[in-house]
Amino acid sequence: MAYFRKVPAKNKKGYTYSFTIELGKDPITGKRKQVTRRGFETKKEAEVVANEIENQINKNTFILDSNVLLSSHIEKWLDLIAKRKVKETTFKNYRRVVKNKIIPLLGHFKLNEIKPAHIEHFIAKLLDEGLSERYIEYIFAVLYGSMEKAVDWELINKNPLDKVKVPRGRRRKYVTWTREEVNKFLNVAKFVTAPVYHAIFTTALYTGMRRGELLGLKWEDVDFDDSTIHVRRNLIYDDEGFRFGTLKTESSERDITIEDYLVECLKSYRIKQLEVKMGLGKLYDDQDLIFARQDGRPIYPRTLTENFNRATKEAALPKIRIHDCRHTHATLLLEAGVSLKEVQERLGHSSIKMTGDIYAHVTPKIKARTAQKFGDYMKLEG
Template sequence: MAYFRKVPSKKAKSGYTWSFTIETGVDPLTGKRKQTTRRGFATKKEAENAAKELSTQLENGLNIIDNKMTLNQYLPKWLEMAAKRKVKDTTFDHYQNVINFRILPILGHLALRDLNGTVCQKFFNHLLDQELSERYIKYIYNVLNTSLEKAIDWDLILKNPLRKVDLPKERKRKYTVWKREEIHRFLQFAKDEDLHYFALFFVCVYTGIRRGEVLGLKWEDVDLKDGTLHVQRNQTYLRGTYSYGSLKTESSNRIIKLDDETLHILMQNKKRQNELKLLYGPQYSAENLIFSRKNGQPINSATLAKIFNRIIKKSGVPKLRFHDLRHTHATLLLEAGVSLKEVQERLGHSSIKMTGDIYAHVTNKMKNNASKKFSEYMQEHS
C-alpha cells in the first residue's frame, strides 16, 4: 500500500509537491516495518505512477533499499544473530577481532547503502599498505563478504560491493624446516633446559602433530601395546577458559604409529608425572593430560611458544614457528622415502593433493631421485 502526501515547497510554482511512501516488508533485525519514501513529484498522478512502478519492481523480486544502518550497527548484530550460531567459539572470537580491530575502525561509520566497489577497494588497498599478509587480508575479506551476503538475504542491501574488489594474489608460503642435526641440537638443549617440555617437543618432531592437538592429548589416547597415539581432540583457550573440542577436519582424527624411542620418552614423562602427583596430592589436576604444567593443569599455548623460542635462541638453530615442527617432520619423512599417501594420513590432511601442494619442493626432489635411481638400475643391467 502506498501513502501520498502534499509537501510544501517554495521552489514549486504551485507551492507544493507530492510524495509517496510505500511499505517494503519487515526489517529482520528490528522487527519494524520497512518503508521507502520518494519526494518531489509535481502532481499526484506522477507520484501514483512512480509508486506503481516501485510496487511492480517489488512484486518482481527487486528490493527497494533505503537503509541508513551503519556497519557499526550492523556487524555486531550479524555476529550475534548469524555467525555465533554457525561457527566454533574460536572462529567466532577470530571474527570479532577482525571486525573490531580491522574493519570497524575504518568502515564502521559508513552506512550499508554507502558501501560501493571504490570504497571497498580503497579499504583493502589500505590493508596492503599496512604490509599485512595476503592470507590475512583474504581472511578479512571472507569475514566481511560473508556478513554482506547475509545483509542481502535480510533485504538490507541489493548487492555485495565486494564482488568488484580485486585482492592481491596469495603467494606460496615458503616453509622453514630444520635439518636432522639442527633437530638433535634443539632437542638436546630442550632436554637440558626442561625435561617437562622436552618430551612435548620430541613428540611433535617425531609425529608432526599440531600444537592444539598435542596440548589436548590424554593418557587414554596412548596404546602402549600397539605403540599408537590416537589424535582425537584439540585444546583451545578462549576468554580465560580451556576447552577440548573437535579437530580441524574429520581426517585430522587419526591414529599415529609411534617408534620405540618416542614410546620410551612418553613413559619417562608418565613416570615424572606420577612423582608430581604424589608431591601435589589432591591439588594435582584430574584432567589426565599427557603434557601439562607440573600440577597437571593445561599448558597455555602462549607459554609454550615463549619456552620454544627461548630454547631456539639458546641452541642457535634457525628460528621457525612452532607449527614448522610439523613441516619439518613431513619433509624428513618424504626425504626418507615415505610415500606421499602415508605422509597425508600421518598428518591428517584432508587430501593427498593438499599434501602434495604444500611439499611440492620435496616431492619434486623425490621425483628426481626416482628418475636417477631408475636410470642407474637400467645401466647396471644393460
C-alpha cells in the same frame, strides 16, 4: 500487488493516498515484509510510484531497508552466521578484526552507500598502517563474507567487493630442520629443559601434531599396545582461561601411529610424571593431561614457546616456530618416501591438495627420487 487506501490528512481534500506491497517473510525474523508509501495527493501519483517499485522488485533491484549501517549488519552476521560456521578461536579472530579494523573505518556507512572506491580506500588505509598483505587479505575475506550475506538477505543488490582486487599475501616460506638438526635439538633439549618439554618436543617432531592438539592430549588417548595416539581434542587458552575445544576440522580427528622411539620416550616421561604426582598427592590437579605443569594444570602456550626458543638457541640451530615442528615432520616424511596421501592423513589436512600446496618445496626431491627408482627398475634383468 499493491493495495491502495485513503489516509486522513490536513489538506483541502481531507485525505491523501497510500499503498502497501507485500514482500513475503523476512528470512531472519520470520515476520512479514511490506513496502508502504504515504502522502500522495492522488491515486494516480500513488500508482506511478507503486508500479516503479514493483518493477524493481521483479528485476531484483529493490532494497527494502536502505538505512542499515555496516556496523549493525556485520554484528548481526557474526552472531547469526559466522558464529555457527567457524571454530571458536576463528570466530574470536573474526570479531577482533571487525571491532578493530572494519567498523572503525567503514562501520558508519549505510550498506547501500558502500562503493568499490570506499573499499579501495579502506585497503589503502590498512596498508598505511603497515599491516601485511596476508593479514589484509584475511580482513578482506571477513568483510566479503558479511557483504555476500547482505546480498542474500536482500539488503544490497550486489557485493561492492566483487570489483576490488585485494593484495594477495605472499605464500609463506616454511623454515624446517633437517634430520640431523632435529636429532641435535632433541639431544640439547633433554638437558636444558624440563622432562615435560623434551617429551612434548619429541612428540611434536615425530607426529606433526598442532600445538593445541599436543597440549590437549590425555593419557587415555595413547594406546601403547597399538603404538597409537588418538587425536580427539584441542586445548584453547585465551582471555577466558583454559578449556578444551573441538579440533580445527573434521579430518583433524585422527589416529597417529608412532614408532618405538617415541613410545619409549612417552613411557619414560610418564614414570617421571607419576613420581611428581605421588609426591604432591592431593595438591596435584589431575586432569589426565600428558603434557602438564608440575601440579597437573595445563601448560601456557607462551611458556612452551619460551622453552622451545631457549633449546633452539642452545643448540645453535636456525630459529623456527613451534608450529614449524609440524612442517619439519611432514617434510622429513616426504623425503623418506612416504606418500602425499599418507602425509595428509597423518597431519589431519582436509584435502590432499592442501598438503601438496604447502609442501610443494619438497616436490623436486620426490621427483628426482621417483626418476631414479624408475631408472633402477628398468636396469633390472628380467
